[in-house]
Each structure stands twice: as structure tokens, then as C-alpha cells.
Amino acid sequence: xxxxxxxxxLLAVILSVAIVFAGCSNSQQSGGSTDxxxxxxxxxxxxxxxxxxxxxxxxxxxxxxxxxDINIEPTYIANxxxxxxxxxxxxxxxxxxxxxAYFDRFEVGAWAAQGxxxxxxxxxxxxxxxxxxxxPFAWNESSYQGKLYAVPTTTDSRLVYYNIDHFxxxxxxxxxxxxxxxxxxxxxxxxxxxxxxxxxxxxFIPWYGQGWLxxxxxxxxxxxxxxxxxxxxxxxxxxxxxxxxxADFAQKYNVEDIAAFTDSQGTGAMDPFLSGQLSMKxxxxxxVSAIEKFMPDLNYGVFPMPTPTGTDHxxxxxxxxxxxxxxxxxxxxxxxFLKYFGSANGQKIFSDISKDFSVIDSVNEELxxxxxxxxxxxxxxxxxxxxxxVMTQGSLYWNELAGAVENATRGNGTPQExxxxxxxxxxxELAKE
Numbered sequence: 001x002x003x004x005x006x007x008x009x010l011l012a013v014i015l016s017v018a019i020v021f022a023g024c025s026n027s028q029q030s031g032g033s034t035d036x037x038x039x040x041x042x043x044x045x046x047x048x049x050x051x052x053x054x055x056x057x058x059x060x061x062x063x064x065x066x067x068x069d070i071n072i073e074p075t076y077i078a079n080x081x082x083x084x085x086x087x088x089x090x091x092x093x094x095x096x097x098x099x100x101a102y103f104d105r106f107e108v109g110a111w112a113a114q115g116x117x118x119x120x121x122x123x124x125x126x127x128x129x130x131x132x133x134x135x136p137f138a139w140n141e142s143s144y145q146g147k148l149y150a151v152p153t154t155t156d157s158r159l160v161y162y163n164i165d166h167f168x169x170x171x172x173x174x175x176x177x178x179x180x181x182x183x184x185x186x187x188x189x190x191x192x193x194x195x196x197x198x199x200x201x202x203x204f205i206p207w208y209g210q211g212w213l214x215x216x217x218x219x220x221x222x223x224x225x226x227x228x229x230x231x232x233x234x235x236x237x238x239x240x241x242x243x244x245x246x247a248d249f250a251q252k253y254n255v256e257d258i259a260a261f262t263d264s265q266g267t268g269a270m271d272p273f274l275s276g277q278l279s280m281k282x283x284x285x286x287x288v289s290a291i292e293k294f295m296p297d298l299n300y301g302v303f304p305m306p307t308p309t310g311t312d313h314x315x316x317x318x319x320x321x322x323x324x325x326x327x328x329x330x331x332x333x334x335x336x337f338l339k340y341f342g343s344a345n346g347q348k349i350f351s352d353i354s355k356d357f358s359v360i361d362s363v364n365e366e367l368x369x370x371x372x373x374x375x376x377x378x379x380x381x382x383x384x385x386x387x388x389x390v391m392t393q394g395s396l397y398w399n400e401l402a403g404a405v406e407n408a409t410r411g412n413g414t415p416q417e418x419x420x421x422x423x424x425x426x427x428x429e430l431a432k433e
Contacts (some may be wrong), residue, residue, distance in 0.1 A: 151342035225389035
């Protein structure tokens with residue numbers, strides 16, 4: 001889940017491109033229209049393919065059946081999400097945006113701050129749409145400075161997958177997986193098999209898969225952002241403690257040997273957890289479908305990311321949303337589609353086909369996600385999940401934290417020094433706004 005930096009330089013380039021867009025023929029407009037009969041067509045840009053494309057088509061079909069005066073015109077636009085929305089940004093800058101876009105919630109804060117999204121607060125208030133309908137983190141990530149700019153749709157969470165057969169073989173109780181950091185360390189050591197510098201099997205790698213610093217920082221009780229002061233807090237003492245633990249792990253098992261192991265691994269059926277070369281791995285619910293496809297007989301389970309105390313387990317979640325780009329020509333009709341997509345009925349249709357978690361707890365229960373012994377645990381932890389900070393420098397922050405783990409595991413500075421530098425760099429950028 002690498003996030004690409006959206007810089008002021010990119011914005012300048014996009015704005016210059018807008019001059020070209022402004023001179024284009026009206027026949028190339030992205031926005032929808034209203035015909036002589038009064039039926040409104042709204043344009044909808046998304047990047048969904050395969051099963052998610054089928055899911056959104058089903059949502060559109062049901063919406064149009066319930067709203068015969070509105071027609072949805074979907075258009076596939078590649079590479080949307082995580083800083084890859086250059087085409088959408090150019091359309092907005094050129095005054096020619098689609099009416100609706102499927103949008104990575106991680107980017108809502110930055111885009112709202114630069115005036116690229118329509119505010120939805122009044123629409124939502126008029127129709128009784130409020131934060132009580134959704135998981136708290138999903139509403140928070142859809143808002144910026146107390147105002148709503150997106151309607152959340154899907155989400156995920158992160159837990160630790162573990163190989164039950166490996167646990168049994170190593171003399172560990174598979175019915176009592178690690179709860180504390182100390183227990184996780186002990187299990188990792190017991191599970192690891194190493195011949196010289198070569199790992200035959202490695203018990204755990206904290207930063208592998210979805211083992212991002214955000215997750216471990218929150219597990220250690222840290223925080224990454226103060227919304228009152230608009231300041232990054234990467235150097236929160238608990239975050240430093242988490243990064244120190246990661247660095248110590250890298251030193252204990254020799255980071256170069258770990259790198260040689262991970263560099264030799266593949267994806268799909270060659271994923272080291274699926275192939276039996278890695279006993280534990282932080283990942284999300286999507287791993288379940290990968291296991292069913294490539295290794296259906298794998299005997300595995302999941303457990304929350306351990307904490308120092310063995311209590312207050314948490315996770316973090318991302319996900320998608322629907323937005324109205326700034327300058328959309330059919331905001332009222334577009335809002336009707338957003339409202340429907342984010343409703344329990346729209347969520348049920350989409351998630352039933354896509355198998356993505358809904359941001360509405362009752363929908364996840366109704367679809368049976370809570371009945372599956374593995375998926376249930378991913379859903380059950382959602383009410384206490386965290387979201388990445390809603391801030392204008394979110395992509396920069398993500399990249400800097402990823403670099404902090406790389407530097408700490410390689411011994412390029414102490415965790416305190418590294419996170420002090422990250423904090424200063426991000427806050428310097430925030431101060432320029």
C-alpha cells in the first residue's frame with residue numbers, strides 16, 4: 001500500500017494543464033447533463049475491475065431502478081487512489097470534472113484542503129446522514145476540519161495470521177496465540193529455523209506485509225497526530241518505543257539475512273506464509289481469499305496485533321468512499337447517488353458481491369461476515385480501529401514513516417533521532433500552508 005507524494009509541484013503542473021482543458025470542446029466534458037424530458041445523467045469515475053466492477057454495476061442498477069429520473073454513466077479511469085489521481089485533478093482544474101468519483105479516503109483531507117472536493121455537510125444534515133451510521137474511523141477519515149467531504153463505502157483491518165501446524169510442531173499452544181509483545185518475541189524465536197545465515201523458516205518479521213509503523217505505534221499506545229495543533233507527533237514516546245522494538249528485532253535476526261529471505265519471496269502461491277516459510281504475518285482480510293485460491297488446505301488462524309500489556313488491542317483501517325469533485329454540474333443528483341451508495345441497502349449490494357467489508361456494522365453482520373471464524377475477528381475489531389491522520393501532508397507522512405522503519409532496521413540513526421526528523425519534516429511542510 002505505498003502512497004505517492006502529492007506535492008505542490010504536481011499541483012502547479014496540473015493547473016497549467018487546466019489551460020488546455022479550458023480550451024477543449026464542450027463535447028469532451030466529463031460532467032453529466034439533463035435531457036429534454038428532465039432525466040439527469042451523472043458521470044461516475046471509478047477504477048474498479050473484475051468483481052468490484054460487478055458490484056458497482058449492481059449498485060448502479062438498483063439505484064437507477066429506485067431513481068428513474070437519474071441515469072448513472074460510469075467510466076473506468078485507471079490508477080485512482082493513493083496519489084494517482086492526476087486525471088481527476090486535471091479535470092477539476094479545467095472546470096470539467098465528473099459528477100461523482102470513487103475515492104481513496106486516505107486522500108480526502110489533502111484534497112479538501114486544496115479545494116478540490118465539494119463539501120457535503122449540508123447535504124448530509126438535511127438527509128439525516130451522520131457519524132452514528134458508520135464506524136467512527138470511517139466518518140473521521142471522510143471529514144476535514146469538522147466538515148464532511150466524502151461518504152464512506154468500504155473498509156478493512158489488520159490482524160496477525162499464524163500457521164497452526166507450525167505452532168503445534170514448535171510446542172506452542174495454537175489455541176493461545178501471543179497476546180503480549182514478549183509472547184510474540186518468544187513464539188517467533190521458537191518457530192524460527194536458521195542454518196547459518198539462511199532461514200529455512202522464520203517465525204515473524206514485524207515490518208513484513210501490513211506491519212506498518214502506524215499499526216505498531218498504535219499497538220504500543222502511541223499517537224501520530226494532534227488535530228488541535230495540526231502537528232505530526234511521530235516522535236510520541238510510545239511510537240519511539242515501537243520503532244525501537246522493530247530495530248531490536250532486526251538486529252537480533254540480522255536485517256541483511258532477513259532481507260535476503262524476503263527478497264527471494266514471491267506473491268500469490270509463492271507468498272512465504274502460504275508456502276510455509278513464514279509462520280506469522282500481519283495482513284488484512286483479503287489474505288483469506290488468497291489462501292482459499294492458492295493454499296485451501298492451509299491450517300491457520302488469526303489474532304490481534306500484540307501489545308506490551310496484552311490488553312487494549314487495536315488495528316488500523318483504510319478504505320474507499322464516493323465524493324463530488326469541485327465544480328460538478330449536477331451536485332443534487334450526484335448527492336442522491338452518494339447517499340444511496342453509502343446507505344445500508346447500497347452497502348449490502350456492493351459488499352455482498354465484492355466481499356469487501358462495509359463501513360456499517362449491521363451490514364457486515366447481515367452478510368454473514370461475523371459468522372465466518374476468520375472474518376469475524378477482522379470485523380469485531382473495527383469499532384476500535386484507527387485511521388491514518390486526516391491531514392494535508394498524509395502522503396508525505398506515510399512515506400516518511402516507511403523510510404523511518406527502513407532506516408531504523410538498518411541502523412541509520414536511533415529511533416528517537418529518526419522519528420524526531422520525521423516529525424520536524426512533516427511539521428515544516430504543514431507550517432507552509
